[in-house]
Each structure stands twice: as C-alpha cells, then as structure tokens.
Amino acid sequence: MSGLKVDLCGLKLKNPLILASGILGVTKSSLKNVAQNGAGAVTIKSVSREPRKGHKTPIIQVDGDVMINAVGYSNPGLSESRKEFTGLGEVGVPVIASILGTDAEEFAYMAGNFLPGDFSAVELPLSCPHTPGYGMLAGQGTPEATYEITAAVKKSTKLPVIVKLSPSIQALGEVAKAAEKAGADAINMGNTVGPGMFIDARAKKPVLDFKFGGLSGPAIKAISVRCVYDVYKAVRIPVIGTGGVTTGIDAIEMIMAGASAVGVGSAVHYRDMDVFRKIADEMSVFMKSEGYPSVNEMVGLAHE
Amino acid sequence: MNERPVMMKIEKAVDEAKDTKTFWFSGRVGAKPGQFVMLWLPGSGQKPFGISYQERGSFALTIRRVGGFTKELFKLGTGDRVGIQGPYGKPFSMKGDNVVLIGGGYGTAPLALLADEMARKGKNVHMITGAAGKEFLLYQKRFEKSKVKTTYATDDGSFGHKGFCTECLVDSVKSGNIDYVYCCGPEKMMVKVFEICNKKEIPGEFSLERYMKCGFGVCGSCTLDPTGWRVCKDGPVFTLEQLKKVDEFGKYKRDGSGKKGKL
Known part of the structure; x- marks a missing residue:
C-alpha cells in the first residue's frame, strides 16, 4: 500500500519497517530473505575491524514475552564482511550498515574503509549492553562520546549516519542532542533494555553463558515507546523507534510517539520471518479504518 | 516444547559405538523424526543434537565425541543433569511407502x-x-x-x-x-x-548441519546461500527440490563468526 511509504533521511522505503541489527543479518542472502518477507529496509549484523567469535552459547533465550541476548558481536571482520556485503542491489530494499569501534578513531576507520559500498546508510550502535569494549560497557552512551564518535564518522562518510541509543540512558535528550549537533541524520531509539539475567533454578546458574544480556521482545515496548517520545521532543532529525514491536498496532503506537520508521527484531521469533508483511498489512488495515492516508500524518500524534 | 532449557537427569549413558554414546532421559519431548534439541551444559555451551530414540516416556540422543563440548558431556553419567531445550526444526515428512x-x-x-x-x-x-x-x-x-x-x-x-x-x-x-x-x-x-x-x-x-547458535531462527548463524533459509528453523530437513536452490550445499559452510570455510 502506497500510504506506507516513508522517506527516512533520503532513504525511500516502501514501508517503515526496518530489520534491526543483530537479527538474521549475518549474510546478504539472509537480508534478501527478510526483504522478500516484506521489510522496508534491512540492517546488517554489526561489523568490527577484526573477526569476533562472540560469546559462548547459550547466547539467546526466551521466556514468554521477554527475550534476552548476549551474542557478543560475532562477525567475520572488516575484510570478510566487505566481500559478503557486495552486490546489495539484489536485496531489493535499502541496506543499512552497522559498524563497530572501540573509540572514535576506530569508528572513523571503519566508516572510511567499510563504506559506502552498496549501503544506503550507516548505523552506529553506541548502546550495546553486553560486549566489553563496545557500546554502553565502553562509555559510548554519554553525550561527549556520542558527539565525538558521530562527528568522526560524519567526516569519514557521505552516507546518512544513524546513531543507535540505549533505553538505559537517563539523560536521553542530551545524548540525542549531542548526536544531532555532531551531524547525525537520524536517531535509532533504541537498543535492548537492561542488561538483565535469567537464572535456571535447577542448574543454579545464569542461562546465558555471558551471564547477563540485553532484553527485547513485546515486554519492553512500553520502555521503547517512552524513549522515542522523549527523543522526538529533544531533536528535529527523524527517529527510528525500535524495541518490542510485534504487531501493526505496536508500530502505529511507536510512530505516534514520534518514530518516522520502526525497527523490528525479536518479533521474527514471535511471528516468524513474514512478520514484516504481517505488520505492514495490519498497519494498512488500521490506517484505512482510521482514515490516515500516510505514515507521515501519524508521526508524533501523541504529542498533540 | 521447552522454550527454555529444562534440566533433566541422564537416566543412563550407553556405549553405542567407538567414541559414541547414547544418553537416555526419562520424560517426553514430543519430537518428530528429524527434529533436534539444544543441549546445554552449563559452562561448556549449548549445541544441537538430533533425537535418536523416542519411546513411551523416554527419549535419547546419540552423540559422537568430536570436540571440547562432547568431551565434557562424555564425563557425565546416570543422575547428572543437562539442559534440554526444544525440540526444534522441521522434521522428515515420512512420505513414501x-x-x-x-x-x-x-x-x-x-x-x-x-x-x-x-x-x-x-x-x-x-x-x-x-x-x-x-x-x-x-x-x-x-x-x-x-x-x-x-x-x-x-x-x-x-x-x-x-x-x-x-x-x-x-x-x-x-x-x-x-x-x-x-x-x-x-x-x-x-x-x-x-x-x-x-x-x-x-x-x-x-x-543439513550448519553452525547453529540460537536454534530457533533469530541469530542468523545457520542461514544458507543464496536463499537465506535458516537450517535451524526452515530445516534442518530440506527436500531435494529445495536443495537444488542451495548453491552452498556441498561447497562451503560458515563458522561461528560468519566466515565461509571448508565443509
């Protein structure tokens, strides 16, 4: 349905649903499969300069409406990933890169050497809660670090830069403003919540081998929606709302909180691969019955 | 289905062949032939294993000792507990006479x-x-x-x-x-x-066997080229007609980082 079309900092999306980084994005083939299942755009699994094995299994667990993960940024590194993610036109929708760095210099190096390729934008996950050396565990979620990293990446690439923030940040508005001031083209709000921990009573141990991990799934939606609401008030650049969206109504709520596009990740588990098509269809039904001609008309409505 | 690992006692560990044991558990997992469970050894990791026996009130996994994880598993016997999660995956169709x-x-x-x-x-x-x-x-x-x-x-x-x-x-x-x-x-x-x-x-x-991590279709470790099918969720059982579309079949597989390597 044409009413689902959105323009996100220059990216033309057939619908506002974006595969969140870390889910399924290990290979180009996998991204293509997700695109064929209805996603408006897809994000690759984050790439670091050197290969990373990631954490030992179990890396992902589910308990009802909560998913917990500590994957630990497994990826084959910069040079292998460049080979993997070529010819991205085949995917059929815009592909967003996700790059990692331990500091601003390494982020700039990654941006300079991994981009632009065939990517449409680049995301900076300054918000991972469970990988030492990166994201929240490296202090990348402060206004100062966010400004420094974003500015360094902006100097190294012409692609739109999306800064991914953690819902665990207290002064969200300040961090979002720092990203905007440094030239970010959009904010992805947000990453997994927590970290949290599952313990198995009989094993007497945390279930994730890394012990703690980020929470996702339907249970965190209320937190993500509030974060998007706050960030929308703080900045003028577009916001991608990510966290707990599983249905079309969830996506609409996120948009009304201020999101111009919506990240979808754990919902692949809850409703399988074609969750993107399902959510898009449900959005269309809602928009038709409520008389909204386009997604744009609904962005930030909850603020009025 | 067990969404989280359920700690189950090993009833007995029987020598099946050289370097190969069958681990018996009492209880039902309700698996169909071809499905697998994720076996968790706290501290050692979690790996997929196909179900090899299923009888009234019990089931078993037949496992070859090949690496560090199975070496740890082979130290366990009657009364020791391991985590069983699943069953997962698409089973064999049971077509044909x-x-x-x-x-x-x-x-x-x-x-x-x-x-x-x-x-x-x-x-x-x-x-x-x-x-x-x-x-x-x-x-x-x-x-x-x-x-x-x-x-x-x-x-x-x-x-x-x-x-x-x-x-x-x-x-x-x-x-x-x-x-x-x-x-x-x-x-x-x-x-x-x-x-x-x-x-x-x-x-x-x-x-098919590929490097699996989550086992239920979200991490993307075990996806196939060029279809993007997930071995853990869309497989592990694939038809001959499906495999005609899988270029990597017989050629390469990826490791835990996502890097392509030899079979």
Missing part, C-alpha cells in the same frame, strides 16, 4: 528414529548405514530386532560392503520400486546421494 534411509557416521542417529516410526506405520524401510569401520557402526542390534531391512558399509571393509554406503544406494535404487530417500551424514556423502536421487528422479529429504 518403499523408502531408503541412508546415513553416514552418526548421521544414522536421526534416521534410526525415522526408521522406527515408518516401520511402525507399516512402510517398507531399507536402512543403509555406513561408517569408517565396524567399530563405528550404529544400532546393529536395534535394527536386527526391528522390521527394518539393513545394509552396512564400512570404508575399511571390516563389516558389510567395503566402500561407501552410497554405492549400496546405487544397487538399491536399481530395483526400481524405491519411492523416497531420506539422508543424513557428512555433506560430501549427501551430495552423492542427492546426485543419485536426482538422476533417478527419486524424491528425497536431507538433514
């Missing part, structure tokens, strides 16, 4: 459960199983007691046909009445079975 099941090495494990179930349904089941040598052959006594016809092959000729089990498949399909083939084993062997079936236009199903 005159079927050949062909397993290489411990690939015979999930096929043995399929043989049990199909024989119980009154299908003619011919099990062809191959191994490096007699000491690695699985389930000879189990098959003797069942209605399943068996053919054995060993690389060193220490038991049954000397050579590859795929050579026995060539003989078997010559009879002309085989209407379905099920296969699990080393990928090079499965490619051979694929070619034989494709040439003879016999439909078949193949159980």
